[in-house]
Amino acid sequence: xxxxxxxxxxxxxxxxxxxxxxxxxxxxxxxxxxxxxxxxxxxxxxxxxxxxxxxxxxxxxxxxxxxxxxxxxxxxxxxxxxxxxxxxxxxxxxxxxxxxxxxxxxxxxxxxxxxxxxxxxxxxxxxxxxxxxx
Amino acid sequence: xxxxxxxxxxxxxxxxxxxxxxxxxxxxxxxxxxxxxxxxxxxxxxxxxxxxxxxxxxxxxxxxxxxxxxxxxxxxxxxxxxxxxxxxxxxxxxxxxxxxxxxxxxxxxxxxxxxxxxxxxxxxxxxxxxxxxxxxxxxxxxxxxxxxxxxxxxxxxxxxxxxxxxxxxxxxxxxxxxxxxxxxxxxxxxxxxxxxxxxxxxxxxxxxxxxxxxxxxxxxxxxxxxxxxxxxxxxxxxxxxxxxxxxxxxxxxxxxx
Numbered sequence: 001x002x003x004x005x006x007x008x009x010x011x012x013x014x015x016x017x018x019x020x021x022x023x024x025x026x027x028x029x030x031x032x033x034x035x036x037x038x039x040x041x042x043x044x045x046x047x048x049x050x051x052x053x054x055x056x057x058x059x060x061x062x063x064x065x066x067x068x069x070x071x072x073x074x075x076x077x078x079x080x081x082x083x084x085x086x087x088x089x090x091x092x093x094x095x096x097x098x099x100x101x102x103x104x105x106x107x108x109x110x111x112x113x114x115x116x117x118x119x120x121x122x123x124x125x126x127x128x129x130x131x132x133x134x
Numbered sequence: 135x136x137x138x139x140x141x142x143x144x145x146x147x148x149x150x151x152x153x154x155x156x157x158x159x160x161x162x163x164x165x166x167x168x169x170x171x172x173x174x175x176x177x178x179x180x181x182x183x184x185x186x187x188x189x190x191x192x193x194x195x196x197x198x199x200x201x202x203x204x205x206x207x208x209x210x211x212x213x214x215x216x217x218x219x220x221x222x223x224x225x226x227x228x229x230x231x232x233x234x235x236x237x238x239x240x241x242x243x244x245x246x247x248x249x250x251x252x253x254x255x256x257x258x259x260x261x262x263x264x265x266x267x268x269x270x271x272x273x274x275x276x277x278x279x280x281x282x283x284x285x286x287x288x289x290x291x292x293x294x295x296x297x298x299x300x301x302x303x304x305x306x307x308x309x310x311x312x313x314x315x316x317x318x319x320x321x322x323x324x325x326x327x328x329x330x331x332x333x334x335x336x337x338x339x340x341x342x343x344x345x346x347x348x349x350x351x352x353x354x355x356x357x358x359x360x361x362x363x364x365x366x367x368x369x370x371x372x373x374x375x376x377x378x379x380x381x382x383x384x385x386x387x388x389x390x391x
Contacts, residue, residue, distance in 0.1 A: 042320070045303065047320060048319050048320040049319065058321065059320040059321030059322070060320065060321060061317070061318055061319050061320050061321070062317050062318050063314050063317045063318075063319065063324075087304075094305060094309050094313075094314075096302070096303040096304055096305070097304065104300075104301070104302065104304055105298065105299065105300045105301075105304075105358075106300045106301060106358045106359050107300075107301055107302045107357065107358060107359070108301065108302070108354065108357050108358055108359045108360070109359060110357070111301075111302040111357045114302075116302055116303070
């Protein structure tokens with residue numbers, strides 16, 4: 001399924017099955033250690049809203065579910081869709097779509113036409129979240 | 135803070151309150167989310183850094199300027215009397231342009247039209263000082279902005295902008311300030327976004343700043359294109375926020391983390 005035509009070239013295509021994207025966006029498995037580093041990095045925005053098993057992080061949000069145990073609640077494919085485009089599952093969600101460039105309004109020039117995260121970054125984060133079993 | 139007068143005023147305008155607004159009894163200033171030491175800094179004039187701008191503003195108020203050789207005081211006299219309650223009614227309808235203007239723009243229109251001076255740049259020390267000095271004369275007064283029926287279409291525009299999702303993060307103001315104001319964003323309390331204290335001293339800025347500066351920061355925060363200073367959209371947002379805070383007490387110059 002291709003999001004937006006004009007910019008589709010910049011995003012890799014992916015197929016949604018049920019509430020999941022079963023295939024890796026890059027065709028490869030992500031790196032969980034890099035994924036953890038990304039999740040706690042401010043520019044990824046995750047812990048603005050979420051908290052989780054990051055005892056070294058003083059500033060975490062509480063607008064969203066605790067990420068602990070994500071991997072026991074969701075499959076990799078389900079996590080992937082929640083990162084790529086959570087609004088497909090809940091149109092009202094405040095969770096941003098991390099791999100989407102269409103259907104947005106007044107995006108700042110610095111960010112225009114780019115997804116929040118790259119396909120590689122999504123895969124790293126998916127690998128990390130899937131490793132959170134409790 | 136003085137709430138009794140505030141409640142009475144709010145009851146008068148209750149007919150105009152929109153559906154999604156926070157009920158008056160639950161409306162809270164950003165002040166109430168702060169730690170005790172930051173509250174003390176705001177409350178104590180000798181500790182409140184915003185008072186430096188207020189004092190500078192008083193000097194500018196009395197200083198003759200430019201071609202017309204007139205000071206603000208030459209037309210308006212003693213600000214303690216003439217400016218009392220004024221900031222609590224801004225943004226206000228400007229007959230000349232047929233649009234709302236905020237307090238900074240009002241001060242600049244006096245400069246150009248009555249003092250024949252050049253307008254002061256947004257966020258300049260002079261403009262912030264004059265605005266802080268004028269706003270200070272409303273400290274404790276209930277916000278009355280939006281009562282003028284000519285403003286209605288602009289309040290509606292501001293509300294639309296407030297509700298609209300935008301930017302790469304695809305969030306609207308209401309997502310944080312109406313729906314999640316009791317929560318924390320990366321450890322920072324999200325408040326209800328009531329503009330009761332502007333211009334205010336933000337510890338993070340190490341300076342006084344205007345409401346437009348705050349709005350541009352929130353807009354950039356959601357990775358949307360910030361409107362230029364003075365843009366109609368920013369003034370409409372200011373207008374909506376002030377009318378949404380009707381009945382709350384003015385605090386300028388406030389302090390925020």
